[in-house]
Amino acid sequence: MRLPRSQFFWQLLVVGILVWLGYVLASNIEANLAKSNIVLSFDFLSGQAGFDISESLLPVSSTSSYGSVILAGVLNTLTLAFCCIIGATVIGVLMGILRTSGHYLGERVAGFYIEITRNLPKLLILLALYLAMVTALPVVRESWSFFGLVQISNRAVYFPVIEQGIGLYWVIAMLVIWPAALLILGRVAHRIQERTGIRYPVVWPVSIFILAMIAVPATTGLIEYPLSWPVLRGFDFAGGGRISVQFLVLVLALSIYHGGQVAELVRGAIQSVPIGQFEAARASGLSFAQMTRLVILPQAVRAAVPSMGNQYLNITKNTSIALAVGYSDLVSVMTTSINQTFRPIELMTVSMGVYLGICLIVSWLVNIYNARVQMVRA
């Protein structure tokens, strides 16, 4: 506690300047808004938005309120982020393993890939890929058909879906139970193996059971799965499900871009595993796949988790470049709303709040996972 008086003085000075600056800026905002007869309030969120968004998980139309359109934007951002995180992780882990595999060609191919993605802006990858796909894919009326099941055009990919009803809910329920059952039974099996040494299979029995639960009621006529097929009508397909080319390009571009960074993280993590572990695994007669899965990756995960969490946050934030190809994510919905209502302060506050909230939740989850995989020092 040296020099308490001067410390107090400096803090008071800085805080004073900031408060003064904040006051000046806030009063400027108020004066500027008053000129256009706008008072800060969030009431407009319940007003009719009047614009449509291209695709969403929520039933949104041009008569929906701003609040529900923004919610649809948030869901789109989350969906996009989820798909990109999966894509980047798959590509990154594969390339990271290839980079450290010791295979002559493999190391070089992975190195080339990492070097290219490291040195190009993500927006360039996105725009070039978008352009390439829009020019390479056929227009809707001449879309490529794969056995009549999937139709691909330069606007979207069309596929049949189960119509809304009891069948769809049953399938969704089963798909939710599947991973939950795998997790719980996997843990039970693990505990039994630790106690008795007997190893029970989990993945195959559970998967077959779930598939049977979906398939058997259909054969007996208990539950029906009426399909809705995409049918060409006029200039576009009607019915069925669709994923827009914008979404596909975004997932592809962000997965490729972040895959390179994930690969570097994976490489660093694998190289942090002591060389003795590799030698011991080889001496035990494990195959390369077994060695990677059972010995190396579990140890590498420990080193990678914190930076991987950071990377996932980056992916989530970078989905905001969706605006560049016209996919309706949160930022895109926000800018359209700002242009229509001229309420930048309120809309930016809401969007920033959403992003900060996502960040907090993701880093909280990563911290929980991190605490679980870290070595416990006795």
Next chain:
Amino acid sequence: MEQTLRTGNVTAPTISPVTIWRKRLFGTVRDSVLTLILMAVIIAFVRVAVDWLFLDAVTPWRDRAACAAATGACWPFLVEKHRLILFGTYPWEHQWRPLVASLLLIAGVVVSMVPRWQDKRLAWLWICLAVGFTVLMRGGVPGLEYVQPERWNGLPVLLMLAIFGLVFAFPLGIALALARHQDQLPAIRAIAVLWIELVRGVPMIMVLFLGLFVLPLMMPDDITLNPLITTMIALVIFHSAYFAESVRGGLQTVPCGQYEAADSQGLTWLQKTRLIILPQALKIAMPGILNTVLGAYKDTSLVVIIGIHDIMATAKMSFSDPVWQRYGLEAYLFVGAWFLATCWCLSSYSRWLERRTS
């Protein structure tokens, strides 16, 4: 047997290149399968690339009409449009000015990269460069015609936003890192933490929109901000938070003893920080800082989204002309080559610096 041994006729067995390569590529079953898969991928990739870039392409010196029949790249497009991509709608006859201005900035960066010259002189150099750049681009002084900022496009805009954004963000980032690292002034520390975490928690696009929509509202009536300036302010706010985190990493590695030694010498806080702590911290944080610089430089291209015409926007401009509409990929290839080259220089420099200091 004994005979050969005695005459020293034992040499290491020579391994032919064929054996080496066979062992490298087909040593085990796993290696062979991997080699075959990768070979197929590489051959397909190279074939498509070579076809498009050279075999089916139209050579640069032929005229545009030849492109219509070709399936490959149309190089006459780049010959025709490279000035548009580089300098956009800057008046055609004055385009030597953005060219010289860009070269000045690049030269400035190269000079700043030489460790021997990294001292106080750099501050003066950058002040001169900023003035020179503005005079060249803006004109309005005797001999140079005035060009309004809306017509500054392409490469100089990218370089200006990236370089000056980083130059201003760096000292701010150091100040934020110092404010966050100390624990004697809790109020200042709280402000720094709030700044860093808020900015790092939202996407860069959000910060750019903040500059676009909210910053002009914050200004008094008589001041209207040029979009380039608001973008620059937004970039400085954004990058400073990332710099702060890289610098903080360095600050944390400086041993306590260094602080205590400086205190026992009777140095003031400013002297201690400037002479003892920062030089050590910055040296350690250098790889992280350069990573931030590389990311920031690449991300500067995002300013297109808020309507600033940097090199990505001029590339789009170059193929929006109906006659040239089919050649967008050539334009993006040109931009990609620029980014690949400059980013590669930056990352090689970073690796060189790391080797040099360790």
